[in-house]
Amino acid sequence: PPSTPGLPAAPLRGEWYGWVVELDPLDKTWSPRRHTALARFRHESVAISATHGAPLQAYMGDDRAGGGVWRYTSNAAWKRGMKRDRASELLTDGSLAILRLESATAARWIPVSRATPVDPAARSHLVRLATAWKIPPEYITALATAATLGDIYPTEGALLVDAWLAGLVAGGSPLGRPEGCMLLDDVLHVALTRDVGLPAGDPWLPPVDHPDGCVLGVEDNGDTAVISTPVVAGATFGSPDNLGALDDALLIATDAESPKDGWANNSLLRVLPGGTPERILVCPTDAEVCGPSLAPDGTLFCSIQHPHPEWGESALICVWPA
Numbered sequence: 001p002p003s004t005p006g007l008p009a010a011p012l013r014g015e016w017y018g019w020v021v022e023l024d025p026l027d028k029t030w031s032p033r034r035h036t037a038l039a040r041f042r043h044e045s046v047a048i049s050a051t052h053g054a055p056l057q058a059y060m061g062d063d064r065a066g067g068g069v070w071r072y073t074s075n076a077a078w079k080r081g082m083k084r085d086r087a088s089e090l091l092t093d094g095s096l097a098i099l100r101l102e103s104a105t106a107a108r109w110i111p112v113s114r115a116t117p118v119d120p121a122a123r124s125h126l127v128r129l130a131t132a133w134k135i136p137p138e139y140i141t142a143l144a145t146a147a148t149l150g151d152i153y154p155t156e157g158a159l160l161v162d163a164w165l166a167g168l169v170a171g172g173s174p175l176g177r178p179e180g181c182m183l184l185d186d187v188l189h190v191a192l193t194r195d196v197g198l199p200a201g202d203p204w205l206p207p208v209d210h211p212d213g214c215v216l217g218v219e220d221n222g223d224t225a226v227i228s229t230p231v232v233a234g235a236t237f238g239s240p241d242n243l244g245a246l247d248d249a250l251l252i253a254t255d256a257e258s259p260k261d262g263w264a265n266n267s268l269l270r271v272l273p274g275g276t277p278e279r280i281l282v283c284p285t286d287a288e289v290c291g292p293s294l295a296p297d298g299t300l301f302c303s304i305q306h307p308h309p310e311w312g313e314s315a316l317i318c319v320w321p322a
Contacts (some may be wrong), residue, residue: 019058020046022088024292035091037114037165038072045242048180052080057220061178062164065197067170069181069190070163071098071109095242096163099218099225100173104207107218107225114150114159118143119171125204126168132189135165143169171198173206174198176213176239181242184250185273188218189230191240193255194310212238212260231271237263237279244292246300250265253302255288262322268302269290 011045017042018038024030038046044063050056058072086217097109097207110116123143126133139152151164152255153159159166168174180191198205208216211233217228229249233240237254244251252269259265266288268281283289290303 018042022091034089036157036160037092037094037096039070039096039160041070041163041167044179045181048181050078053077055094056089057085059190059218060180061181061190063165063177063179063193064164065177065194066168066174066316067164067178068175069216070112070167071097071099071220073097076284084213092154098167098170100171101173101206101208101227103227105227107173107227109223109225110172112149112159112163112167112170112172114148114153114156116149116170118146118148118151118169121204122169122171129204147174160313167283174204175216176209177321178216179241180253182245182250183245184245185248185303186219187228188219188220188249189243189248190216190295191214191243191252193239193241199240210234212256213240215240215243215250226272230273235262237267237269237277239266241288242290242292244294246270246294251292252277253289253292255290 019036020036020038020043021032021034022034023032025218038058038060041062042064044061047059048056054077056074056078060070062070062171063067072094073193074094076090076093078087088161096112097233098112100110101107117149126143127140142152149159174196175192176196177193178190181195184187192234195209195211208214208227208229214229215231217230219226227297229306231240231252238260239254239256240252241255242253250271252271253306256263256266264279264282265285266283267279269277269278270280270288271286280300288305293301
């Protein structure tokens with residue numbers, strides 16, 4: 001954990017927790033690679049955009065109340081057919097940005113590096129929420145006179161280890177536990193599993209915030225983005241978690257810890273463009289459905305996690321196409 005005066009001590013060992021790790025389960029000679037350039041936070045998933053001749057982009061959610069939506073962009077271009085090791089290196093040399101919602105329909109990407117200015121609004125909000133969000137007093141002290149993130153973090157490595165706070169200081173929007181990320185029809189879909197936990201009328205409340213969660217649509221246009229909410233939870237389900245895709249439909253796996261009246265158990269939902277969610281799989285009591293993934297032959301795999309003790313241990317299930 002960082003020990004430089006003015007920096008917060010990481011609650012979990014920075015060399016162990018919070019990183020994206022690449023591995024190949026089909027190659028026993030492959031050594032897992034920790035991609036520190038993708039920053040350290042509570043990664044839930046990574047959605048990769050690879051276009052021949054363009055930089056590789058990785059979209060990520062930080063699964064915590066007040067976590068942000070992040071984008072990594074490689075400095076070099078991805079090319080179809082490039083060797084795997086070279087493609088992997090694209091995730092070691094690039095730049096980070098965090099999403100800032102300007103309204104319910106518009107956002108911009110804020111670069112996050114030591115050269116990034118400290119946003120005055122973010123500074124005042126963090127000072128106000130320091131106790132509730134368990135921000136160390138020494139961090140608030142360093143924040144008072146900082147003009148850039150470099151005034152707080154002496155190295156890029158220190159910034160990467162503490163990316164959650166660095167992103168908020170830069171002015172990124174705190175969101176309600178960004179979890180699953182999925183690219184569908186060139187739009188990034190991000191599951192916000194619940195609200196951010198700020199009271200109504202709070203000046204830092206994001207313009208898209210729903211008590212039972214929603215799916216955030218982000219159409220990335222470079223420095224800016226168009227925002228939508230194609231799915232809002234609350235009527236028949238809550239807490240969208242992992243995301244997947246089935247043809248043109250979005251798959252939503254839910255993880256509501258306390259189902260409300262009118263909700264079924266946690267479920268896998270299917271949503272066609274412009275349509276309403278339809279339930280295609282229901283979990284046993286107290287379980288959640290995770291990781292919907294399609295095999296090349298159309299077989300759908302899902303994990304059923306921590307079900308009620310009467311149902312036994314966690315399980316992997318598959319649904320074959322008709």
